[in-house]
Every structure is written in structure tokens, then in C-alpha cells.
Amino acid sequence: xxxxxxxxxxxxxxxxxxxxxxxxxxxxxxxxxxxxxxxxxxxxxxxxxxxxxxxxxxxxxxxxxxxxxxxxxxxxxxxxxxxxxxxxxxxxxxxxxxxxxxxxxxxxxxxxxxxxxxxxxxxxxxxxxxxxxxxxxxxxxxxxxxxxxxxxxxxxxxxxxxxxxxxxxxxxxxxxxxxxxxxxxxxxxxxxxxxxxxxxxxxxxxxxxxxxxxxxxx
Amino acid sequence: xxxxxxxxxxxxxxxxxxxxxxxxxxxxxxxxxxxxxxxxxxxxxxxxxxxxxxxxxxxxxxxxxxxxxxxxxxxxxxxxxxxxxxxxxxxxxxxxxxxxxxxxxxxxxxxxxxxxxxxxxxxxxxxxxxxxxxxxxxxxxxxxxxxxxxxxxxxxxxxxxxxxxxxxxxxxxxxxxxxxxxxxxxxxxxxxxxxxxxxxxxxxxxxxxxxxxxxxxx
Numbered sequence: 001x002x003x004x005x006x007x008x009x010x011x012x013x014x015x016x017x018x019x020x021x022x023x024x025x026x027x028x029x030x031x032x033x034x035x036x037x038x039x040x041x042x043x044x045x046x047x048x049x050x051x052x053x054x055x056x057x058x059x060x061x062x063x064x065x066x067x068x069x070x071x072x073x074x075x076x077x078x079x080x081x082x083x084x085x086x087x088x089x090x091x092x093x094x095x096x097x098x099x100x101x102x103x104x105x106x107x108x109x110x111x112x113x114x115x116x117x118x119x120x121x122x123x124x125x126x127x128x129x130x131x132x133x134x135x136x137x138x139x140x141x142x143x144x145x146x147x148x149x150x151x152x153x154x155x156x157x158x159x160x161x162x163x164x165x166x167x168x169x170x171x172x173x174x175x176x177x178x179x180x181x182x183x184x185x186x187x188x189x190x191x192x193x194x195x196x197x198x199x200x201x202x203x204x205x206x207x208x209x210x211x212x213x214x215x216x217x218x
Numbered sequence: 219x220x221x222x223x224x225x226x227x228x229x230x231x232x233x234x235x236x237x238x239x240x241x242x243x244x245x246x247x248x249x250x251x252x253x254x255x256x257x258x259x260x261x262x263x264x265x266x267x268x269x270x271x272x273x274x275x276x277x278x279x280x281x282x283x284x285x286x287x288x289x290x291x292x293x294x295x296x297x298x299x300x301x302x303x304x305x306x307x308x309x310x311x312x313x314x315x316x317x318x319x320x321x322x323x324x325x326x327x328x329x330x331x332x333x334x335x336x337x338x339x340x341x342x343x344x345x346x347x348x349x350x351x352x353x354x355x356x357x358x359x360x361x362x363x364x365x366x367x368x369x370x371x372x373x374x375x376x377x378x379x380x381x382x383x384x385x386x387x388x389x390x391x392x393x394x395x396x397x398x399x400x401x402x403x404x405x406x407x408x409x410x411x412x413x414x415x416x417x418x419x420x421x422x423x424x425x426x427x428x429x430x431x432x433x434x435x436x
Contacts, residue, residue, distance in 0.1 A: 161340050
């Protein structure tokens with residue numbers, strides 16, 4: 001099973017590399033939205049605003065990057081998977097792949113965001129943990145939502161309609177935690193948020209694991 | 219006497235309305251007479267949660283049994299649950315204006331309730347987007363079961379971690395501790411039962427109407 005997941009993740013990566021335009025598209029998307037924020041804000045003094053804007057950028061990047069994970073696959077390709085693999089393997093590999101992808105994009109965003117708008121983060125380790133857990137949380141929610149949206153036969157605007165309300169609790173925890181990391185608070189105060197985020201990161205994939213097979217059946 | 223609970227519901231509703239406005243209440247600063255809103259505001263949330271749980275249970279039942287009648291029940295209970303939620307928000311807003319000074323304050327419980335409403339709105343939009351009956355039932359059931367635990371995190375876990383203006387959260391004493399005397403309990407508990415029964419009654423009627431419509435179409 002682990003081997004199958006590994007193969008699927010490798011396949012996703014190969015496909016991504018073969019059609020470089022979609023990855024390049026996301027990078028340009030991030031870069032241009034960063035540039036727009038830079039031109040409209042010039043300088044951000046307030047830490048809370050820095051934090052909120054950063055996570056909004058990540059949120060929109062995530063919706064755009066993950067929307068295609070099921071929406072872009074044709075019915076033929078999906079049928080092919082289903083004849084070969086169990087649905088659980090498909091969703092888990094998607095979650096892991098999208099999580100890694102989103103994490104890389106988030107680090108990229110952080111780097112350029114820091115260059116343009118300054119980097120007030122005091123506790124970089126906690127901030128990295130937040131980025132990592134946050135990206136995997138978003139990826140597990142949005143991968144599942146992408147599957148639902150593709151089943152409903154809808155455009156990617158459906159991702160936002162269905163995804164944002166479900167993402168809200170995760171996003172709130174992330175924003176709290178990352179605000180603490182920026183202010184450099186003691187690690188012990190962050191611990192309860194990290195455990196909460198971690199448990200969400202276990203709960204959501206577990207839900208996806210149970211529910212995805214039902215989306216599949218047709 | 220198959221309909222004893224409907225009679226009970228009407229009797230209890232009359233009791234709630236009459237006793238709710240006439241029974242003695244503890245004289246408290248700020249709250250004053252507005253404490254009577256307890257019977258109409260807090261009870262809405264009990265009703266909403268009961269409806270949402272029923273709706274989720276029937277979604278799970280649909281997924282396991284593939285019986286479209288279960289889907290009708292899930293949908294109708296979700297609708298009534300949302301009506302209760304909106305009523306809870308409205309009664310809460312009036313109360314907030316008179317005690318906290320504004321219709322909407324940045325409070326975790328308010329945000330959680332609003333997010334729950336958003337999730338259910340997305341659920342109805344998802345239902346409206348597909349025409350094929352069994353497909354619509356399956357996709358929306360999956361979405362509801364997926365979103366429900368995340369909503370519970372928002373409504374039950376997050377308010378306990380952060381400060382809230384509501385009693386019982388973030389250093390504010392719970393209602394039961396100081397304010398709620400035995401006279402109020404005499405009205406409050408029957409009021410919960412009354413409003414919940416009313417909701418269930420409405421939902422069952424709606425389910426029957428929907429089933430009749432479907433029969434007429436066939």
C-alpha cells in the first residue's frame with residue numbers, strides 16, 4: 001500500500017514536470033498577487049495585518065493549486081485508477097502530494113513576501129511548524145473538496161464556495177499560532193494550538209479516508 | 219395517541235411564552251428584563267444542534283443504505299436547522315445590542331455560528347447544482363458528513379480556548395452558576411423541549427410534503 005502511494009505521488013510529480021505550465025502558472029500567480037499587495041500596501045507596520053495578508057495569499061494559492069487535482073482529470077483517467085487501485089490510496093496520495101506542493105509554495109511565498117513587505121517573524125521554528133501543519137491541513141480539506149466539486153461537475157469557483165466555510169476553523173487556529181510565532185511568544189503557550197492543529201491534521205484525512213470511496217462509486 | 223408529542227409541544231410552547239414573559243426573574247444589572255431572552259435565544263441553538271445531528275445521521279444512513287428517503291429527511295432537517303440557526307443569530311443580535319452595545323461583536327461563538335450557517339448555505343448550493351437525484355444525494359451527504367466535525371470544532375472547541383463575551387467562557391461565569399435561579403430553570407428546560415419538538419414537527423411535515431411531491435411527479 002505504501003508503495004502504491006509512493007508510485008502515485010511520483011506519477012503526480014512527473015505529470016507536473018511534464019506540463020510545466022501549470023506549476024509556472026501558480027508561481028506567477030503568487031508573484032503577481034505579492035506584487036499587487038506590495039504596491040497597494042508599500043509597507044506593513046502592523047503585525048496582525050502582515051499575518052492576515054500572508055495567510056490570505058496562501059489560502060488563495062491553495063485553492064488555485066489544489067483545485068486542479070481532481071478537476072483536471074478526465075473520466076477516462078479516473079476510471080483507469082479505479083480499476084487498478086483502491087480509492088483510499090488515491091485520496092491519501094493526493095493529500096500528501098498537495099501538502100508537499102503547498103508547503104513548497106508557502107515557503108516560496110514567505111521568502112518573497114519577506115523581501116517585499118519585510119519579515120517580522122521572531123520565532124522562525126514555530127512559524128515553519130505552522131506553515132507545515134497549516135499546509136497539510138489545507139491540503140487535506142481542499143483535496144476532498146476538489147473531489148466533491150469535480151463530482152458535482154462544477155467549475156473551480158465551487159472550490160471557494162464549498163471550501164472556505166470548512167477551512168475557517170483550521171485557518172483561525174493557524175492565524176492565532178502564526179501571530180504567536182511572529183511575536184515570539186514562549187513555546188509552551190503555542191503548544192495547545194499545535195496539538196489542536198495536529199489533531200485536525202489527523203482527523204480530516206481520516207474523514208477523507210472514510211468518505212472518499214462513496215464519492216467514487218458510480 | 220400517536221400524536222401526544224405534538225400536543226405536548228403546543229402546551230409547552232404556550233407555557234414558555236406565558237411563563238417566559240411573566241415569571242419572576244433575578245434582578246441583575248445590565249441584563250435586566252432582557253434575561254428573558256434566554257428562553258428564546260439559547261433554546262434556538264439546542265434546536266439547531268438537534269436538527270443538524272439528525273441531518274448528519276440520516277446522511278450517514280443514506281451513504282450506507284442508498285435509500286433516497288433518508289436523503290429527503292437529511293435535507294429537510296438541515297433546512298429547519300438553518301432556520302433555527304438564523305433565528306438564534308437574530309435573537310442573539312437583539313440581545314447583544316441591548317447588553318453589549320452592538321449588534322455584532324467579534325466573539326468566537328458568533329463567528330462559529332456564522333460559519334455554521336455558511337457551511338449549510340454551501341450544502342444547499344451543492345444540492346442545487348446537480349439534477350441527478352442519487353448523485354446529488356451522495357455528493358451532498360459526503361459534504362455534510364465531512365463538514366460537520368469541522369463545524370463542531372468551530373462551535374465547541376475553539377470557544378473554549380479563547381475569550382468570549384458569552385457566559386461560561388474565558389473567565390466569564392457560566393449562567394448556571396450565579397444568574398440562573400430555580401424559577402428560570404422551571405421555564406428554561408421546558409422551553410428547550412418545546413422549541414425542539416416544534417422544529418421536529420415542522421421537519422416531519424416538510425418530509426411528508428416532499429415525499430408526496432415526488433410521488434406526484436412519478
